[in-house]
Amino acid sequence: MLDEKTEALRDKVRHFIDTVAIPLEQPALEKDVAALDVACGQLRAQARAAGIYGPQLPREWGGLGLNWSECAVIFEEAGRGMLGPLALNCAPPDQPNMLTLLHLGTEAQKQAYLGPLTRGEKRACFAMTEPAPGAGSDPNMLQTQATRDKNGWRVNGHKKFISGGIAADFAIFPARTDEGVTLFIVPTNTPGYRVTRDIATVTGYQIGGHAEILLENCHIPDDAVLGEIGMGMKHIQLRLEPARLSHCMRFIGRARRALEIAQDYVQTRDAFGSRLSDLQQIQAMIADSHIDLHASRLMVRECATLMDRAVSVKNESAMTKIFVSEAVGRVADRCVQMMGALGVSDDTVVSCIWREARPFRIYDGANELHRAFLAKRILR
Template sequence: MNLLDVERDPAIADLRRRTRNFVDRHAIALEDRAHVHHPDALDAALAALRPVAQAQGLYLPQLPREQGGLGLTWVQRAVVLEEAGRSYLGPGAMNCAAPDQPNMISLLRQGTPAQQRRYLEPLAAGRIRSCFAMTEPAPGAGSDPSMLQTRAVRTEGGWAITGHKWFITGAVGARFAIVLAQTDEGPTQFIVETANPGFRLVRSIPAIDPYAIGGHGEIVLDHCKVAHDAVLGEVGQGFVYAQQRLEPARLSHCMRLAGRARRALELAQAYVTRRHSFGHRLADLQQVQAMVADCHMKLHACRLMTLDCAARMDAGLPVKTESAMTKVFVSEALYQVADSAAQLMGALGMSEDAPVALILRELRPFRIYDGASELHRATLGRRFLQSTPGDNP
């Protein structure tokens, strides 16, 4: 299914309309500055919205119908996630927000039936939350996952995990974490319940983005004992699984955050049409018109790159190169759109009296999360230079 197929599909058009209506009438109506850096207040708002999203048939767009989802393709998902992303509450209300969304996909792909019953089912139902714990303080894993320091050793009853993780999105209030740790056989993923005595949430790290569900936690694992069945997938395959998780995760970010940037532009356009300066509406000034036009072109380019990558994923094609290019371009272009929106609104765009300043703060970390732009550029450059002309690297 390509862009034209999506545009012509009446079922997807109806789903887009219903998602936008849900976001406008329910999610945006519940937005509150009290949610800024307040995971508990944010969780309460999402808990109120999820039954509404379920009743309106908008819940779990990323999961198959057998798991209670909408069974959408990646291309179809792009349309829905962009509309959901117009509010910071939209994706969480529809249970398609990070880190739970990619964790659900990991559990669906690598989880045993018992793990899926214990973790995937309540996660999909919205009864619990989760996090993914890979990033570590120096000299541990960051942009280079091969620097992984957290260690898991076999014990008589299973495994003992020791390590230090930080900037773990979703950690505050999570019921379990998918922890990446080094073993003798290689990096391995473990499901660790946060009630485990060896698992300690040190703090929620204050960060630039205001609405991260579950904040960004710092975690210490101190001889954290788990059973053999806590391994997610196969021992030694953790990096493979993390990469499989990362490509769809970064593409989903592109979809959701495109909605945030579009919301910022919508607000800026409304502002310049009613604001007068030096005897004219701001909207009548050519420089303002040019800024608005540039923003729409960037959004269009972002959408096309995202849809192209989504179509390749639907076709079962590898997207290692395409997802990296899309992530770099989209993360930078969306921030530029939000920055222009804030500029168009002047002092109001710098304040929390309007959502644009907060949207700008949400978009800035995307150039770091899921791989910094500089890392992706270096990797892409090497890949292109080493490829044979005409090949798809």
């Protein structure tokens, strides 16, 4: 049961997504990183005017100050629109970037980096993954190195698949130091920081694409350290749990949207003298999809409630990420199947949702990794 305030906000966001954000969606935007930036700017102004901007942001940073349980409801609604999370400024990677800065930033870093992110004036990326033999599933394989230099640090490294990295204003990344892994924050116009390409992936609507980045003798000052020196791995963990849960929230909305479109299709399309929706195999796909979404929602909301009580959700967030990423994939896949050729075409967003769901089993920790650690913790 939702309280009245959350229900009213949910309705407002739903109305905004249906009437403002969805009409702006178009296949041309899906892979156009620059056009997405422009559309996003327009939508944010409208979201602000509608009083729905920054649901997760504290009020002093211009947001609505919602807790995780409330965010679960609002992020799902925003996620129904391909541009919804961007419009509300609760899309990755900046939603977890803002969280990281809120928790770890000094006052000066908050003013310089967090403020512009909350106002939607700048974009950032979080650059962890590296090509082999660097960090992928195993963060302990991190190769990027930061060595002490005059007045700061000299960084060398190679990063890959960095969401939002194209035309980002600054990057947050971990690097090895003598004291252990340390998080750094660096403007992307720093000499030695170079984006080498936008890596094409199956995903769409990713503001800033997926960048490959080289750090070559990149000199950064002492105040580029984010959080404590040597505590980078601990800081990253702090980011990852809420980040993956937020992904689950938005993806439930995405899958719900695909299901709405598929349901409309089967209720208007006939085959062999029957309406598709009258066929039992179609009905089973619809029922199974609602079961998947209902179970996903319950898992996410329980996890969110625990996070609001500051209870550790190590196991719960792993189980939720595994289940939801696979469930939304099943839902999107059934939607494609129910819609025949239209389902794999770009005439609706269903094909994009189906493609977007697939990588979710890989990022935020591959599901195999979560299963392995979950089982180890349980057996211990």
